[in-house]
Amino acid sequence: MSLKEILQKAVETKTAIGHFNISNWEGIKAIFEVCEETKKPVIIGVSESEAEFFGIENVAVLVKSFRERTGLEIFLNADHFKDLNKVKQAAEADFDSILFDASTPLGISSAQESLEENIKKTKQAVELVKSINFNILVEGELGYIGVGSVVRESVPEGAVIEESRMIKPEEAKKFVDETGVSLIGPGVGNIHGIVKNYKENISFKRISEIKNATRANLVLHGASGIDDESLKQAIEAGISVVHVNTELRLAWKNSLQKSLADNVDEIAPYKVLKSSVAAIKKVILEKISIFNGK
Numbered sequence: 001m002s003l004k005e006i007l008q009k010a011v012e013t014k015t016a017i018g019h020f021n022i023s024n025w026e027g028i029k030a031i032f033e034v035c036e037e038t039k040k041p042v043i044i045g046v047s048e049s050e051a052e053f054f055g056i057e058n059v060a061v062l063v064k065s066f067r068e069r070t071g072l073e074i075f076l077n078a079d080h081f082k083d084l085n086k087v088k089q090a091a092e093a094d095f096d097s098i099l100f101d102a103s104t105p106l107g108i109s110s111a112q113e114s115l116e117e118n119i120k121k122t123k124q125a126v127e128l129v130k131s132i133n134f135n136i137l138v139e140g141e142l143g144y145i146g147v148g149s150v151v152r153e154s155v156p157e158g159a160v161i162e163e164s165r166m167i168k169p170e171e172a173k174k175f176v177d178e179t180g181v182s183l184i185g186p187g188v189g190n191i192h193g194i195v196k197n198y199k200e201n202i203s204f205k206r207i208s209e210i211k212n213a214t215r216a217n218l219v220l221h222g223a224s225g226i227d228d229e230s231l232k233q234a235i236e237a238g239i240s241v242v243h244v245n246t247e248l249r250l251a252w253k254n255s256l257q258k259s260l261a262d263n264v265d266e267i268a269p270y271k272v273l274k275s276s277v278a279a280i281k282k283v284i285l286e287k288i289s290i291f292n293g294k
Contacts, residue, residue, distance in 0.1 A: 003075045003096045003137060006041045007217045010240040016291040019043040020284055021245035023050035026252060026273050030280035032066055040288050041073035047080050060093035087125055091132040099139040100125035105158020115171055122179040140179055142167040143187020145222055149245035150193040160187035163203045169213035176214045185219040186210055193246050194225035202230050204237040211238030228290050242291055247283050255279035
C-alpha cells in the first residue's frame with residue numbers, strides 16, 4: 001500500500017502511524033527490526049540537520065532497499081525542511097513525503113500575516129515537489145511549537161499553547177485549499193522536545209474541529225513526553241501520524257553512557273552500541289502499541 005492509502009486506513013480505523021526520526025545506524029536498525037517484528041507501517045523521519053549528517057541520498061537508498069527486500073510498509077519523510085533547495089534534494093531522492101515548515105512564532109507578526117506568508121511559502125514548496133514527483137505527499141505546519149528535539153527548561157517563546165491562539169478550523173481549511181498539502185501539523189498544545197516539569201495540554205476539541213473542516217490528514221508533532229492517554233485521545237479526535245524523536249535520543253544517550261561505563265575496555269562499536277539499538281526499539285514498540293489502541 002502507498003503512504004496515501006495507509007493514511008486513509010488509519011483514519012478509518014482511528015489508529016496512527018508512528019513517525020520516528022533517525023540520524024545514525026542504531027536508529028535505523030532499531031526501526032527496521034521493529035517493522036519486521038510488528039508488520040506495522042512506520043515512517044522514518046529526518047530533519048534538515050539529521051539528513052545533512054546521515055546524507056539525504058544515503059537514507060533514501062537504505063529505506064528503499066529495505067522496503068523492496070521485505071515488502072513491508074516503511075516510508076521516508078523529510079521533517080521540518082525550510083530550505084527549498086533541500087526540499088528539492090529530498091524530492092529528487094524519492095522521499096515518500098516532505099514537511100515544509102513555514103510556521104513562525106506568534107508575536108513576530110500578526111496571526112493573519114503569519115498565515116498568509118505560510119500559505120505563500122508552502123504553496124511554492126508544494127509546486128516544486130509536485131513538479132518533480134506528483135506522488136510525493138507534502139505536509140504544512142500550522143502554528144509554531146518550538147524548534148528542536150531537546151529537553152527544555154521552559155516553553156519556547158511564541159509557541160502556541162493557548163486554545164484561543166491556535167489555528168481556527170476555517171483557517172486550516174483555507175491553508176489546505178490554497179496550498180494543496182495532503183497533511184497538516186497543527187499546533188494544538190504540543191511542544192517540540194520535552195519541557196521539564198510541564199504537562200502539555202492538548203486540545204482534543206481543536207483537533208476534532210480541524211479534522212472536520214479539512215480533507216487533510218492531521219499530524220501530531222512533539223509527541224515525546226505526552227502521556228499515553230492523551231496520545232490515544234488525540235488519535236481518537238483525528239490525528240493520523242504521531243512524531244517521536246526526543247525520547248529516542250534520550251534512550252540512545254542513556255543506554256550508550258551505561259554501556260561505555262559497563263564496558264570500559266571494549267573498543268568494538270557494534271558491541272558497545274548494541275544496547276542503544278535495544279533501548280530505541282523498546283520506546284518504538286511501546287509507542288506503536290499506543291498508536292494502535294493497545
